[in-house]
Amino acid sequence: MGEKGKGWSLGLAALLGPAAFWLGVFFLLPLLLILAYSFGTSGIYGGLTLGFNPSNYLKVFDPLYLEITVRTLVIAFINTLLCLALGYPLAYFIALRGGRWKTALLILVMVPFWTSLLIRAYAWVVILGGNGIANRTLQFLGITDGPISLIFTPQAVLMGMVYSYLPFMILPLYATLERFDTSLKEAAHDLGAGRWHAFWRVTFPLSMPGVIAGSILVFIPSAGEFVIPNLLGGSQTVLLGNLIQQQFLNARDWAFGSALAVMLAVLLLGAIMFYVRRIGTEKLGGV
Amino acid sequence: MRGRNSPGFVHKGVSRLPDRALLLMAALIYIFLYAPILVLMVFSFNEARSTQVWEGFSTRWYVALWNDQSVLDAFYNSLIVGGTSTIVATAIGTLTALALTRYRFRGKSFADSTIYAATVMPEIVVGVSLLAFFVAVGFGLGLTTIIIAHVAFNISFVTIVVRARLSGMDESIEEAAQDLGANPVTTFLRVTLPLILPGVMAGALLAFTLSFDDFVITFFVAGVGSSTLPLKIYSMIKFGVSPVINALSTVILVATMILILGGSRFFMGKEDR
Numbered sequence: 001m002g003e004k005g006k007g008w009s010l011g012l013a014a015l016l017g018p019a020a021f022w023l024g025v026f027f028l029l030p031l032l033l034i035l036a037y038s039f040g041t042s043g044i045y046g047g048l049t050l051g052f053n054p055s056n057y058l059k060v061f062d063p064l065y066l067e068i069t070v071r072t073l074v075i076a077f078i079n080t081l082l083c084l085a086l087g088y089p090l091a092y093f094i095a096l097r098g099g100r101w102k103t104a105l106l107i108l109v110m111v112p113f114w115t116s117l118l119i120r121a122y123a124w125v126v127i128l129g130g131n132g133i134a135n136r137t138l139q140f141l142g143i144t145d146g147p148i149s150l151i152f153t154p155q156a157v158l159m160g161m162v163y164s165y166l167p168f169m170i171l172p173l174y175a176t177l178e179r180f181d182t183s184l185k186e187a188a189h190d191l192g193a194g195r196w197h198a199f200w201r202v203t204f205p206l207s208m209p210g211v212i213a214g215s216i217l218v219f220i221p222s223a224g225e226f227v228i229p230n231l232l233g234g235s236q237t238v239l240l241g242n243l244i245q246q247q248f249l250n251a252r253d254w255a256f257g258s259a260l261a262v263m264l265a266v267l268l269l270g271a272i273m274f275y276v277r278r279i280g281t282e283k284l285g286g287v
Numbered sequence: 288m289r290g291r292n293s294p295g296f297v298h299k300g301v302s303r304l305p306d307r308a309l310l311l312m313a314a315l316i317y318i319f320l321y322a323p324i325l326v327l328m329v330f331s332f333n334e335a336r337s338t339q340v341w342e343g344f345s346t347r348w349y350v351a352l353w354n355d356q357s358v359l360d361a362f363y364n365s366l367i368v369g370g371t372s373t374i375v376a377t378a379i380g381t382l383t384a385l386a387l388t389r390y391r392f393r394g395k396s397f398a399d400s401t402i403y404a405a406t407v408m409p410e411i412v413v414g415v416s417l418l419a420f421f422v423a424v425g426f427g428l429g430l431t432t433i434i435i436a437h438v439a440f441n442i443s444f445v446t447i448v449v450r451a452r453l454s455g456m457d458e459s460i461e462e463a464a465q466d467l468g469a470n471p472v473t474t475f476l477r478v479t480l481p482l483i484l485p486g487v488m489a490g491a492l493l494a495f496t497l498s499f500d501d502f503v504i505t506f507f508v509a510g511v512g513s514s515t516l517p518l519k520i521y522s523m524i525k526f527g528v529s530p531v532i533n534a535l536s537t538v539i540l541v542a543t544m545i546l547i548l549g550g551s552r553f554f555m556g557k558e559d560r
Contacts, residue, residue, distance in 0.1 A: 012386055012390045012392060016398070019442055023442060030413075031408075089309060090313050097306065108321075115543050118521055122327070122524050126326065126330070127326060131340060227502060244412075261415050262412075265412045
């Protein structure tokens with residue numbers, strides 16, 4: 001083990017074998033399977049014949065489904081921006097102004113982070129529900145006369161997403177800002193840069209690895225999300241995740257469902273690779 | 288604009304007002320993070336069946352939760368799935384991390400990419416592809432398929448965490464052990480493993496949490512009679528909002544807080560050494 005192995009050996013095969021088997025059979029093979037299915041043809045009664053049928057991918061561009069894809073990407077994008085806008089000040093505060101409360105403040109972010117996403121979405125089901133606190137507050141303030149439908153709207157979905165994914169943004173941002181050398185900002189001040197100028201020209205660019213890592217951690221799951229739109233969006237706000245789920249479990253059109261899943265995976269992994277190439281992997285390594 | 292000129296005070300003087308604004312924003316964001324959870328907890332003690340209108344204090348929903356056998360069954364299932372998948376994934380992930388840090392070989396970048404791809408692949412894609420796979424090979428859905436799926440996504444997370452620990456390790460200690468006549472297995476058990484144990488523990492903790500909380504992938508690979516806790520919570524919310532869900536959420540939240548506080552003590556203590 002001490003010598004640096006080069007090339008394949010029995011020891012290496014023993015170390016790598018179990019993972020190669022498990023990820024090969026239960027991760028890569030299933031992905032290849034739905035790739036094959038996505039070019040198949042679904043029968044009327046749920047069967048599937050393999051072949052080379054591009055119609056499932058063409059169906060994605062049907063205006064009805066294209067609208068869902070666009071809506072998904074827009075919501076995921078707005079969610080990422082909102083998480084960044086809310087998460088950055090907090091991460092900055094904890095990392096650079098936290099002082100001796102740093103650990104406690106960080107743990108306060110981690111509690112919701114480790115708590116089941118379902119419970120956090122449920123909290124908003126209750127708050128935004130017909131007679132919930134949100135509605136009663138609006139009536140109390142005289143803004144509305146009776147209960148209005150706050151839940152089952154795109155805004156409710158967005159609310160649930162920002163709430164659920166905010167910690168995913170804060171933690172990587174904190175990790176980069178924590179290592180930030182404040183003397184760089186002081187140097188900028190000494191050279192005459194104003195507060196905002198110093199922030200946008202020095203602090204923010206240096207925190208880009210955290211911004212990128214946080215954005216990836218928020219954008220990817222929110223683009224594939226189906227629990228939050230299921231609970232808070234109802235039938236009004238169907239996202240790609242819901243559409244895929246419906247194709248597999250209700251409509252039983254596995255060929256179309258596979259095409260949608262493949263498209264989602266390619267879209268998201270493509271976006272990550274694009275970003276990682278631009279920023280360089282070594283910068284992301286520490287986050 | 289800048290009141291004081293002595294170097295030590297310049298920045299404090301400059302940033303006093305924004306500091307207040309920053310403090311206010313931070314406080315508001317913490318309120319945003321905790322208010323919904325607190326509302327949830329408060330209404331778990333509601334006398335009435337409502338989760339929205341307060342009618343008095345009661346612990347009846349906790350009694351109802353305790354007597355709900357299906358919740359307990361789901362909890363046991365989650366423990367079985369979490370425990371088994373954590374043990375298997377931690378063992379496999381640790382070996383993989385060793386292979387990736389100690390060896391250079393053909394196909395290494397493919398192995399790296401596969402491990403990272405498994406962590407960033409949207410859960411719904413993993414879920415439906417595993418469902419398609421299990422149906423295609425005729426593997427009946429149940430606890431076994433859930434465990435298989437959880438091991439598959441946990442291997443990558445354990446590998447990444449353990450690898451971070453291994454890459455910071457001094458290899459000459461291992462070489463010294465081998466020079467003194469220890470065989471590779473003894474070297475691993477007596478030298479390497481104790482040194483990377485904090486990393487392995489952290490990986491195992493992460494794996495258990497991810498498994499215990501997972502909903503999406505589990506949703507697709509669970510059979511009819513094999514509900515885990517997240518699946519149970521989901522069906523309870525879908526079936527109808529009730530303070531029992533609030534009580535269950537409160538229990539989970541309190542348990543999470545205790546585990547995090549305990550965990551941070553444990554890991555911080557290690558750092559201090």
